[in-house]
Amino acid sequence: MTARKDLCVKSIRRGFYLAKPVTFELRIIFLFTFFRISKRAVEAGKILITGGTSGLGFELVKIFLKEGYNVVTTGRNSIDMPGYKGKFSFCRMDFSDLSQTALSVKDICMKHKFDCVVNNAGILSPPVLTVTKDGLEYTFQVNFLAHLLINEIILREQTIDKSLNICAITSPVYKLVKEERSLLPGTQDYKPLKAYSDSKYYLASMCKELSARYPDRKLNCFSFDPGVFSSGIYRMQNPLFRLLYRIAAPFMRNPSNVAAAIAEIMRGTNFTDGAVYNIRKKTSGLPDTDTSVADEFWSNCYEKISSFMD
Ligand SMILES: NC(=O)c1ccc[n+]([C@@H]2O[C@H](COP(=O)([O-])OP(=O)(O)OC[C@H]3O[C@@H](n4cnc5c(N)ncnc54)[C@H](OP(=O)(O)O)[C@@H]3O)[C@@H](O)[C@H]2O)c1
Numbered sequence: 001m002t003a004r005k006d007l008c009v010k011s012i013r014r015g016f017y018l019a020k021p022v023t024f025e026l027r028i029i030f031l032f033t034f035f036r037i038s039k040r041a042v043e044a045g046k047i048l049i050t051g052g053t054s055g056l057g058f059e060l061v062k063i064f065l066k067e068g069y070n071v072v073t074t075g076r077n078s079i080d081m082p083g084y085k086g087k088f089s090f091c092r093m094d095f096s097d098l099s100q101t102a103l104s105v106k107d108i109c110m111k112h113k114f115d116c117v118v119n120n121a122g123i124l125s126p127p128v129l130t131v132t133k134d135g136l137e138y139t140f141q142v143n144f145l146a147h148l149l150i151n152e153i154i155l156r157e158q159t160i161d162k163s164l165n166i167c168a169i170t171s172p173v174y175k176l177v178k179e180e181r182s183l184l185p186g187t188q189d190y191k192p193l194k195a196y197s198d199s200k201y202y203l204a205s206m207c208k209e210l211s212a213r214y215p216d217r218k219l220n221c222f223s224f225d226p227g228v229f230s231s232g233i234y235r236m237q238n239p240l241f242r243l244l245y246r247i248a249a250p251f252m253r254n255p256s257n258v259a260a261a262i263a264e265i266m267r268g269t270n271f272t273d274g275a276v277y278n279i280r281k282k283t284s285g286l287p288d289t290d291t292s293v294a295d296e297f298w299s300n301c302y303e304k305i306s307s308f309m310d
Contacts (some may be wrong), residue, residue, distance in 0.1 A: 044068035046114045048154070050147065051121025052090075053079045055231030056169065059259035060118055061088070067263070072108055074121065095121060095146035096132040102308035105150050109157035116266055117154060119147040119168040119203065125192035126236040136304070139192075140185050143199035148206055149305040155214060156309065163218035165266060170204040170223045170276060177201035178287060202301075204286055208274040209298055223276040224262050225284075229253040253279075 047064050051057040052073025064071050065084050074093040081088040093104045122143045130138035151166060176197040185198060207221035230249040234242050261279050265271050275283040
């Protein structure tokens with residue numbers, strides 16, 4: 001009995017010594033893999049990308065999923081990301097309807113606490129005045145006001161100690177706006193370029209405004225000016241515009257390159273709050289505005305969304 005036990009112990013020892021070099025290597029590989037996975041799990045978090053069904057938003061969805069993030073995206077047309085079950089979800093939202101948008105965001109917030117939000121959904125202003133379900137000019141609401149509502153709901157639904165990085169996709173034309181408007185844009189004297197550039201200016205200003213409104217929160221907000229790139233942005237334009245766009249599209253920047261630049265800034269922890277970044281990651285500020293004019297503008301905006309926030 002004792003002899004058999006000795007034999008057994010000897011064989012185990014021999015096996016251990018024989019296996020030792022292999023085990024050692026395996027242990028190193030295991031530890032290396034474990035630390036890589038756990039580092040990713042710590043770094044990657046939950047991100048909401050508005051308008052992830054095409055163009056820049058879709059490229060952002062792909063990048064952040066590959067990086068291990070849990071991605072939630074919105075749009076009117078649904079998309080699926082096969083291979084990312086449990087990591088990806090789509091929520092149908094039409095930003096021209098503030099009530100539906102608010103209900104959907106509140107529903108998302110019950111399931112997710114976000115680390116990052118990319119305010120990306122947007123349209124090029126239609127050639128003729130279009131009014132939303134809420135009676136507002138379409139571009140103003142879809143590009144800007146719906147995003148203000150979304151960010152406010154997220155901030156209210158999350159705990160005060162939760163950090164949140166917010167990125168807003170603006171446009172080079174935000175620079176066309178010389179001073180902030182005191183009133184919400186009316187439906188008279190509609191000019192598509194002005195409507196679009198105003199909406200993109202307001203969206204960029206939103207980053208500064210949110211930081212100022214929530215000084216005690218771990219909140220970082222920046223805007224990104226992507227320049228011009230090929231996408232489905234022309235969809236609300238007239239047939240001639242759409243034809244010209246399709247001809248020019250192959251010469252435009254690929255949205256995946258733009259998305260990569262945004263992801264790189266978002267990955268960093270030291271981006272400048274309230275700044276507007278460009279594709280080369282250079283920053284610029286917003287034009288100075290009269291404080292009383294800005295105050296009136298923001299109070300008008302909050303008046304419009306307040307009934308949907310609670
Ligand atoms: N393309 C450019 O050269 C360029 C230049 C400067 C800035 N930008 C900005 O970049 C952002 C992304 O645009 P993109 O060029 O990638 O255009 P895109 O391909 O047309 O994507 C726009 C996204 O916004 C969503 N969207 C549009 N209207 C909506 C609505 N009423 N409600 C909810 N979602 C809506 C669309 O989703 P559904 O259609 O599924 O609703 C889509 O996912 C926009 O903010 C745009 O202003 C683009």
